[in-house]
Amino acid sequence: MMAQMTGAQALTRSLVREGVEVVFALPGVQIMEAFNALYDEPSIRLVLVRHEQSAAYMADGYSRTTGKPGVAMVVPGPGALNATAAVGTAFASSSPIMLISGQIESFNLGVNRGALHEIGEQLDVFKHLTKWCARTTESSEIPNLVHQAMEQLTTGRPRPVEIEIPWDILPDQTEIKLFEKEVHPKTRPEPGAVREAADALAHAERPLIWAGGGAREADLSHELLELAQALNAPVITTPEGKGSFPEDNPLSLGTIYNGHGPGHHAVPQADVILAIGSRMHMVPPVDWSPQSHQKLIQIDADPEEVGRNIPVTTGMAADGRLALQDLLAELGGKTRASRWTQGDIDTIRDATMAEIQAIAPLQVEIINTIRQELDDDAIMVAGTTEIGYWSHLAFPALSPRSYLTSSYFATLGYAFPTALGAKIGNPYRQVVATSGDGGFGYASSELATAVQEGINVVTIVFNNESFGASYADQENRYKARFIGTQIHNPNYAKLAESYGALGTKVSGPQELGPALRDALKADRPALIEVPIPNLVPPFQISPPGIIKRS
Incomplete structure (x- = not known):
């Protein structure tokens, strides 16, 4: 249904419809219309910051600990550039944040007149720091821009997005259609890959689970715990994956970081390794990284990460939680072949902590x-x-x-x-x-x-x-x-x-x-x-x- 509203109202009302509860921002002339529209939206909390970098960092912290998209708003040019270190951090951490950047007047775009806060082509700055970035020059297109951004944030691999809105279209009043929030389906793994992985895990004598940051974003802690217990498989996490599996659980081996940790004890013993949401990038290179005689099953929401750093036996480009659910269903009541004893796991964990304590x-x-x-x-x-x-x-x-x-x-x-x-x-x-x-x-x-x-x-x-x-x-x-x-x-x-x-x-x-x-x-x-x-x-x-x- 169409209704009369300004571009700024279209922006804030779209954020409300998409479920946004908090915006971290620092004011400036190109986004003052948006601030004014937020005054009439009590369901959104505006958090005033002292530096644009902090706005994006706060959105990141909010997002990674709640599972909800975090939103930051800044002026173009210096404001947007100030936010880039934080946006890059969110990109590296697979964190779904939205950066709303003001923009110079639409009639000055691409002309290089030296408009206030102008960058020749700001979108080019964000192409390598975001999953998706886009700009509109029509106030009627603002709801669709926000809607597309939210789709990018909630599908596939979560990573930042950036949208840009020229400040002269924010006060522009016209007939505008708002969108309803959509819940987009996650990607399930291919059934054949699930069967292959389940068969390997069911017959594994030394199964090992390796959980990265993708395990955090997939909210699969319940499924991960159930699978580890079903397989009697110890679990290693990366720093990004910490918390996805409780480290006081008897099956937890702890975390690997920069080659330190339980990896050199556990990885060489494993015959099947299940990696969930991890790039498997071994830095520095070590002689105990997964070898060709070991079966590696990799689950990742990003198809480009599957097999990028280490060849895989079975790859699944899928949502981690759905993949683990399907694996558990496929395993059913199959007898596990794991020969790990609690003593084996305790020995690795104790030896690892003794090494860390010593250095x-x-x-x-x-x-x-x-x-x-x-x-x-x-x-x-x-x-x-x-x-x-x-x-x-x-x-x-x-x-x-x-x-x-x-x-x-x-x-x-x-x-x-x-x-x-x-x-x-x-x-x-x-x-x-x-x-x-x-x-x-x-x-x-x-x-x-x-x-x-x-x-x-x-x-x-x-x-x-x-x-x-x-x-x-x-x-x-x-x-x-x-x-x-x-x-x-x-x-x-x-x-x-x-x-x-x-x-x-x-x-x-x-x-x-x-x-x-x-x-x-x-x-x-x-x-x-x-x-x-x-x-x-x-x-x-x-x-x-x-x-x-x-």
């Missing part, structure tokens, strides 16, 4: 302290910092959508704003971000957002007065020729207090437990500053079986 004792102590103070369903945003890196290996994630990384983008400064978005989407869950002193500086102004919006995140800033990984690299590879890696910091606890947050500075890691306990009870955002020595990250320590390039 990173202080990091493990800190991580254990954090875990002990948190609820089982607490959300941990592991920052691009030494404690964050080691958390991939040592922090047990116990619940779905409870552990976030920046994946292969390894984006410095992402943790704090991402945690803010996670807390907006999960107000009744504890949310903790770990950050280094270098990384926290990227978005420290969002302390104002946290206080203004009542986002009670706890941020732990580990302060070693340096860009730690780079400093360690100079120390070990460049004979302690330090340059450009040591930094001057404010008193972060006092900085937090100046914004109205709770700020606590402890004398060392031994005081972190009580400080975190108090921060979690505080009815306001909290920051804990913890001085630590410089520590070596996992990727600067050779893992077992590394293949060194000549």
Whole structure:
């Protein structure tokens, strides 16, 4: 049914119909009409941020912890460019966020007159950072643009989208048709591939399950647990897949990261490996990666990922949850052939933790302290910092959508704003971000957002007065020729207090437990500053079986 409305009203009303509840944004002239239209949409919460990068990070944190598309809105040109690191992080992490970017006037597009915030062709910037990006120059087409964007976000592999709307068509009033929300079917695997995979798994004597970030986005934790138990198959996760399988379960082996973890113990023993939502990209190359004599079954929502890095025996380009449901149905009551004993699995898990403890004792102590103070369903945003890196290996994630990384983008400064978005989407869950002193500086102004919006995140800033990984690299590879890696910091606890947050500075890691306990009870955002020595990250320590390039 057609109705008279402005382009801005068409945008906001379309977002409402598509189920959007939150928009993270920073105002500017090209999107002020949209802000004005949001004033009349009480069902959408507008969260004001202090930097466009943070808007997209918050949308990402919101999306990955709720399973709902996250939405950010920015001005074109510098605003859109400011958001690109966060959009790239969401792309690397397979996170379904929508970036709504204003645009210069439609009559100035492609003319290069030097209009306010103009980029010659902004869509070209986003082509390699998004799954899909598009622009309209007709206000009547705005609902269809939003509808198409939502279809891209909710089908196939989840990744960011970007849409652009010139600001002169936002106030344009005309007859416009709105769309109803659609629920798009997920892709089921081919029955023949299911039968082949089920037969291999039923006869496997040492089945092994490898769960990546796609397992998180497919919301298949229930099915994964059921399948692992049915097969008596131990489970390894990647950092992106943490939380898809509870790491306190007897079948959990833990996480593999940069060659460290249980992989070198478990993978060579496996005769059939089931990989779910993982690229299977072995970095660094190791001699214990899956070999040709082992059967590899790979399930991925993205057809291009199946067999990309390691040849597969059976591939399924399908939704992970549906694939596991079909596998369970096909397996039925078949007798499992698994010869894994609980003793075998315990031995691998214990040996792995002993190895990690031996090379990173202080990091493990800190991580254990954090875990002990948190609820089982607490959300941990592991920052691009030494404690964050080691958390991939040592922090047990116990619940779905409870552990976030920046994946292969390894984006410095992402943790704090991402945690803010996670807390907006999960107000009744504890949310903790770990950050280094270098990384926290990227978005420290969002302390104002946290206080203004009542986002009670706890941020732990580990302060070693340096860009730690780079400093360690100079120390070990460049004979302690330090340059450009040591930094001057404010008193972060006092900085937090100046914004109205709770700020606590402890004398060392031994005081972190009580400080975190108090921060979690505080009815306001909290920051804990913890001085630590410089520590070596996992990727600067050779893992077992590394293949060194000549």
